[in-house]
Amino acid sequence: MKIAVCVKQVPDSWAEKKMVNGVLDREGVDAVLNDLDEYAVEEALRIVEAHGGNEEGGANSVTIVSMGPERATEAIRKALSMGANDAILVSDVALAGSDALATSKVLAEVIKNGGFDLVICGTESTDARMSVVPAMLAQRLGWAQLTFASIVSVDPAANTVSITRTTEAGVDAINAKLPAVVSVVEKINEPRYPSFKGIMAAKKKTIDSRDLASVGVSAESAWSLVADSAPRPPRAAGVKVTDEGNGGNDLVKFLTEKKFI
Amino acid sequence: MSQIFILADFAGDKSTKTTAELATAAARNGSVTAIVLAAPGAGAILAATVKHGPIANVLVVESADFATHGVAAAADAISQIIAQKSPSAILIASHAYGKEVAGRVAVATDSGIITDAVDVAADLTATQLVFGGSTTVHSKVSNGVPIITVRPNSIEADLSDSSPAVENLSLTISDAAKLATTTSSTPPVKGGRPELTEAQVVVSGGRGTNGDFSAVEGFADSLGAAVGASRAATDAGWYPHSHQVGQTGKTVSPQLYVACGISGAIQHRAGMQTSKTIAVVNKDPEAPIFDLADFGVVGDLFAVLPQATQGVTAQKS
Ligand SMILES: Cc1cc2nc3c(=O)[nH]c(=O)nc-3n(C[C@H](O)[C@H](O)[C@H](O)COP(=O)(O)OP(=O)(O)OC[C@H]3O[C@@H](n4cnc5c(N)ncnc54)[C@H](O)[C@@H]3O)c2cc1C
Numbered sequence: 165m166k167i168a169v170c171v172k173q174v175p176d177s178w179a180e181k182k183m184v185n186g187v188l189d190r191e192g193v194d195a196v197l198n199d200l201d202e203y204a205v206e207e208a209l210r211i212v213e214a215h216g217g218n219e220e221g222g223a224n225s226v227t228i229v230s231m232g233p234e235r236a237t238e239a240i241r242k243a244l245s246m247g248a249n250d251a252i253l254v255s256d257v258a259l260a261g262s263d264a265l266a267t268s269k270v271l272a273e274v275i276k277n278g279g280f281d282l283v284i285c286g287t288e289s290t291d292a293r294m295s296v297v298p299a300m301l302a303q304r305l306g307w308a309q310l311t312f313a314s315i316v317s318v319d320p321a322a323n324t325v326s327i328t329r330t331t332e333a334g335v336d337a338i339n340a341k342l343p344a345v346v347s348v349v350e351k352i353n354e355p356r357y358p359s360f361k362g363i364m365a366a367k368k369k370t371i372d373s374r375d376l377a378s379v380g381v382s383a384e385s386a387w388s389l390v391a392d393s394a395p396r397p398p399r400a401a402g403v404k405v406t407d408e409g410n411g412g413n414d415l416v417k418f419l420t421e422k423k424f425i
Numbered sequence: 426m427s428q429i430f431i432l433a434d435f436a437g438d439k440s441t442k443t444t445a446e447l448a449t450a451a452a453r454n455g456s457v458t459a460i461v462l463a464a465p466g467a468g469a470i471l472a473a474t475v476k477h478g479p480i481a482n483v484l485v486v487e488s489a490d491f492a493t494h495g496v497a498a499a500a501d502a503i504s505q506i507i508a509q510k511s512p513s514a515i516l517i518a519s520h521a522y523g524k525e526v527a528g529r530v531a532v533a534t535d536s537g538i539i540t541d542a543v544d545v546a547a548d549l550t551a552t553q554l555v556f557g558g559s560t561t562v563h564s565k566v567s568n569g570v571p572i573i574t575v576r577p578n579s580i581e582a583d584l585s586d587s588s589p590a591v592e593n594l595s596l597t598i599s600d601a602a603k604l605a606t607t608t609s610s611t612p613p614v615k616g617g618r619p620e621l622t623e624a625q626v627v628v629s630g631g632r633g634t635n636g637d638f639s640a641v642e643g644f645a646d647s648l649g650a651a652v653g654a655s656r657a658a659t660d661a662g663w664y665p666h667s668h669q670v671g672q673t674g675k676t677v678s679p680q681l682y683v684a685c686g687i688s689g690a691i692q693h694r695a696g697m698q699t700s701k702t703i704a705v706v707n708k709d710p711e712a713p714i715f716d717l718a719d720f721g722v723v724g725d726l727f728a729v730l731p732q733a734t735q736g737v738t739a740q741k742s
Contacts, residue, residue, distance in 0.1 A: 181556040188556075200673070265538065290672065291556075293695075294540045295521065296528030299496060303529040308604035309497055311625070312521055330677055331521040333668055334612040334742060338495070340605040350673045351666070371620060387537030387568035391550060396561050399717060402703075406710070409726025412732025415704060416740070418720040422683050424626065424648065425740050 165215060165224045165320050167208045168280040169248065170271055170301070171201040173232050173239035174291040181291070186390035187261040187386040188291060190233070197239035200286030202355035205243045208284050209356075211318050218249055225249045227278065231259060231270050237371055245358035245366035254276070256376040258383035264292070266384050268300035273381050274374075276305060282325065285347040287312060308340030309348050311347040318342075427455035427513040432503065432526065433475050433483070434518040434577075437612065440469065442623050445478030445582035447516045447575055452479035452583070453547040455513055459589065460506060461485045464492055472591050478582060480589045490598040493607050496522060500529030501602035506594070507534050507570050514549050514566075519574035520622070520675075527572045528705040528734040536569025543579035543678070543699070557691070558723055577622040578678050619651045621668060626681045627700070629653030629670055631693075633686015633707065635725055636663045640730040641685050647737040653677065653697075655687045671696035685726045689714025706730065 175181055182189050212224040228243045228251035230236055233270040237370070240251045262270075267276050275283055283305075288295035302309030310316075313327035314335075326339040330349055358366070376383055403412050419425050431447040433440055435577035444459065451457045457480050463471045468485035475483050490498040495728065503526065507515065514547045515530070517523040519541050531538035549571050566572070621627065628650045630641035638652070645652045654664035656671055670677055672692040682700035687693060689712055697703070698717055705718040706726045715721045722729050 181559070183555075183560060199480075216740075237429075263537075264528065268528075268532065279669070284562075290695075294554075295524050296531075296538065296540060299500075299525035299528040303500070303532040306601050306604075309495075309525075311496070311525060321480050329607075330666065332613065333520070333522055334610060334667075335493070336607050336611075337609045338605050338607050345483040346604070350661075351663065355691075358601050387566060388539050388564050389567045391563045391565060393520070393555075393560055393562040396554070396559060397657075399703075399719070402717075402719040402721060404710070404715060404718065404723060407729050410732075411706070411722040411724040411729040412734075413736050414723055415706070415720065415729065415733045416736030418704065419681070419737070421738065422681075423526050425737055 165212060165282065165318065167226045168210065168229045168275050168278060168283045169204050169208045169226060169243065170283060170285045170297070171205065171228055171230050171239060171243055172198045172289045173230070173236040174198045174289050182395070183393040186393065195235065195239065196241045198289045200231045200288060200290065200350060203348050203350050203352055204284040204286045205246050205248060206355040207316055210353065211316065215320055219250070227273060229274055231267055240367050240371055242248045242358065244369045245362040246288060246356055247362060250369055251371045253371055253373050254379055255373055256383065258326045258376055261386060263386040263388060264294050264296050265302060265387055268297050268304055270379060270381055271299055272304035273379050281342045282318065285345070287347050287349055298345055302345040305345065308344040310338050310340055310344055313346055313348045314351050316346055316348065316352070353422060380393045428458060428510065430454040430458045430460055430506070430512040430515045432515065432517045432523065433459040433461045436620065437470060438470055438474070440474040442582055443518045443577040444475060445584050446577065446580045447518065448478035448480045449583045450545040450575060450580050451516050454549055456481045458482040458484050458512070460503065462491045463501060465489055468593065475589065476586055477584045478587065480587045483589045483591045485591060485593045486596055488596065488598055490603060494598065494603045494605065495607055496525040497529065497602040497605065499597045500526045500533060501598050502596050503530050505535040505596050512570060514571040514573060515689045516545065517572070518573045519576045524574050527574045531572045534569055536572050537566035538572040539566060540562055540574045542573050542575045545573055545575060549573070554699050557695055571607035576676065576678060583610050594726065614665065618645065619649070621651045621653055621675055622677055624651035624679050626650035627653045627677050627679045628683040628685065629655065629687060630658055630664070630685050631687030632657035634658060636661065638664060640727055644683070644730045644734045656692050684714050685730060687714055688712045689717065
C-alpha cells in the first residue's frame, strides 16, 4: 500500500494575516504545518501500521506531497518526523499566488505518476479555508472521492476503502475500490507528537524538490482575480459589565435596545 | 437577459431559505433557474417547495445516483447542464457538500471558482470575508462559467412567492462519477429549533456549561434561537457534533450570537466572528471572547442566563 498525504504550509493560526497585491502575504508570518493535515498524516501512519508497518523497502509507504515555497520544507519535516517515509515538494516561482484549481492540478500530476493507491488530505487549510482541493483531486485523477471521513478502514486484500462521512448533512457510510482520495476530519484521531528519534530520523529523509517543468505541467494564472481587498474596521469596543445580581437584566436591556426582543 | 443557475438547497424534502438567498443574489445578474437534483419519482415533490424568491424556472433531474454517488454524481449532472445550457454563472450553497460539488464542477468545466461569498453583485463580483473576517475581498472569476458558493444567511433573501415553470431533464450520470458508493445515510437529528446556519439568533454553550445545556437552551428558546456549541462541548459528548460552531464545525453569521461559557479560541472564532452583534457571558473577565463582544457580562452563566430568560419572557408577554 502506497499512500500519499497532501499537506500545506500555512501561516500560524494566530498570526495576523494581510493581503499584498491580491494575495496573502506569506513572507511576514510564522509558518507551520496546517494543523488539519496532521490528522491526515496520522491516519496514513495508522493505516500502514495496521498492515505491517512502513519499514524502508517494505510493501507500505507514506509519502508527503506538497506544493509551496522552498521554506515549506519546515512543515514537511514535521510530517516526516511523525513517521512518513519521504516527501515530494513542488516549488516554483511561477506558482506563487496559485488558486485551488492550479494546486489540485499540480498535486494530481505528481500523484498520478507516483504509483499511489490512496491519497489522504485534511479537510481544509486554515488559511484559505476553501475545502475543495480533495474533491478537485478526485475529479482530476478520476479516482473515487471519500471525503470528510471520521473513520477510515482499508482492506488491501479486497483493494477497497470504506469511510464514515460526517458533515452537517448527517452521517454516511461510503465505500470504493482503490485508488481513492480520502479527506479526514479532526475528530478521527489524535496526531502523535514526533519523538526525538523521529525528529533525528526525519533529518535524513529525502525531500524530492521539483519545479513545474519536471512535474510536467505549465503554470496557469489564477482563474479568479482579486479586484480589491481592504481590512475591515475592527469591531468597536463593546460594553462589559460584571454580574452583581443584575447581569441577566443588563443583557436583556442591551438586547431590547438593539431590538432583538 | 442572461440565464443564471442556482443549485436548490434542501433539508429533507423541503427547499431551504438558502435557496431563496441564492436566487436573490442570482436575480441581480439574470433570469434564475433553480436546479433540483432528486431521487426517481421525488422531483415533483421537491420542486413544489422551490417557490420562494425570484425564480423563473426549475430544472428537475431525477436519478438514483444522487443518493448513491453523492458529490460526484451531482457535480457530473451540473457539469452536463452547464455544457447544454451555457448559463452566465452557477451559485451553490457554501456548505461541505456545496463546496465539493462546486470544486468538481470547476475542474470538469474548466471554470474559475470562488467559495464562501457573502455577497454577489450584478456583474458577478463576489465579496468574501477572509482571515477570520478581518479582511474584505472583492473578486471575479476570469475563466469559464463562474462557479460561486454563497454562505447561508449572508444575503437578505427576497422571500416573495414565485411560480416557476418546471422542466424535466433526463441525464445519464457518467461512470467516472460512480466510483464511490454510499451504502447508508443518517440525516442529522432535527429538534424543534431553527437550523443553526439559517438562524437570526444563535446561543452557544461551551465547556463552561459543564455538560448542562438547560440554561443555554432555555435562553435560546426565549429568543427563538438556534443552539450552538464549542468543540469542547461536542467532544465531551454534551451536544451533537452537528451543532459545533467553528473551524471544523459550522460557520454562522447571525444577527445576534450569544457565547456562553466559551473562551474564544481562534478555531471557535473562525465560525462566528462575522456575526453582526455578539454578546458574551463568561465568568473569566480575561477570556479572549470578550474582545469580540458588543456586550459582555462577566458572570456565572447559571445565574445570568435564567435571569435573562425570565426578562425576555416577561417582556414578550
Ligand atoms: C484542529 C482544531 C480544530 C478545532 N475546531 C474547533 C471548532 O470548530 N469549534 C470550536 O469551538 N473549537 C475548535 N477547536 C478547539 C478550540 O481550540 C478550543 O479548544 C475550544 O473552542 C474550547 O472550547 P470552550 O471555549 O468551550 O472551552 P474552554 O476554552 O475551556 O473555555 C471555557 C470557558 O468557559 C468559562 N466558564 C467556565 N464556567 C463558567 C460558568 N459557570 N459561567 C460562565 N463561564 C464559565 C471559562 O471562563 C472559559 O472561558 C479546534 C481545535 C483544533 C486543534
